[in-house]
Amino acid sequence: xxxxxxxxxxxxxxxxxxxxxxxxxxxxxxxxxxxxxxxxxxxxxxxxxxxxxxxxxxxxxxxxxxxxxxxxxxxxxxxxxxxxxxxxxxxxxxxxxxxxxxxxxxxxxxxxxxxxxxxxxxxxxxxxxxxxxxxxxxxxxxxxxxxxxxxxxxxxxxxxxxxxxxxxxxxxxxxxxxxxxxxxxxxxxxxxxxxxxxxxxxxxxxxxxxxxxxxxxxxxxxxxxxxx
Numbered sequence: 001x002x003x004x005x006x007x008x009x010x011x012x013x014x015x016x017x018x019x020x021x022x023x024x025x026x027x028x029x030x031x032x033x034x035x036x037x038x039x040x041x042x043x044x045x046x047x048x049x050x051x052x053x054x055x056x057x058x059x060x061x062x063x064x065x066x067x068x069x070x071x072x073x074x075x076x077x078x079x080x081x082x083x084x085x086x087x088x089x090x091x092x093x094x095x096x097x098x099x100x101x102x103x104x105x106x107x108x109x110x111x112x113x114x115x116x117x118x119x120x121x122x123x124x125x126x127x128x129x130x131x132x133x134x135x136x137x138x139x140x141x142x143x144x145x146x147x148x149x150x151x152x153x154x155x156x157x158x159x160x161x162x163x164x165x166x167x168x169x170x171x172x173x174x175x176x177x178x179x180x181x182x183x184x185x186x187x188x189x190x191x192x193x194x195x196x197x198x199x200x201x202x203x204x205x206x207x208x209x210x211x212x213x214x215x216x217x218x219x220x221x222x223x224x225x226x227x228x
């Protein structure tokens with residue numbers, strides 16, 4: 001490389017790429033092992049009350065073996081998988097947030113500026129998405145992408161971590177104020193269930209959009225970093 005020549009800037013930083021794949025695997029394993037755990041008790045409640053069918057706000061059916069880890073009902077094994085990958089999920093997310101703050105990814109790419117919140121800009125973004133044009137406008141992400149990623153990174157993922165902590169008897173004993181913060185252990189369990197399905201819904205939509213936008217280039221960029 002000639003003196004004074006700089007390497008092309010990567011579209012995705014190494015820390016983002018590593019976390020992206022670790023997070024994807026973690027969410028899948030946590031969701032599937034969580035479905036196995038959910039099969040132990042199919043009703044959801046609010047507050048601290050539980051186990052009374054009359055007080056349940058939602059009752060789900062039995063999740064099939066092909067959707068669970070393991071593929072047969074085992075609360076003990078499912079909990080082992082869930083605890084292991086909750087640690088991977090939590091600490092990798094913390095590492096990503098630190099790296100994203102230090103390299104400017106959060107402020108530069110995820111925070112929407114005032115002009116981006118104008119209805120005319122949002123409506124233009126919606127129209128372009130309907131035309132399957134996902135790379136319009138300036139910057140790495142458009143406003144709809146920023147909104148979606150912000151909801152996931154700053155709300156959904158932290159909620160999964162904190163509600164999971166509240167459901168842990170050890171954490172609840174050490175920090176009982178967290179249980180009160182969520183309105184009771186059963187409320188935390190319900191929120192955990194809701195956000196889990198929300199994240200899987202986001203993951204499914206994300207995969208559809210990747211396919212529509214050109215999966216080979218998208219996957220290549222998330223492995224190699226791509227170029228801006």
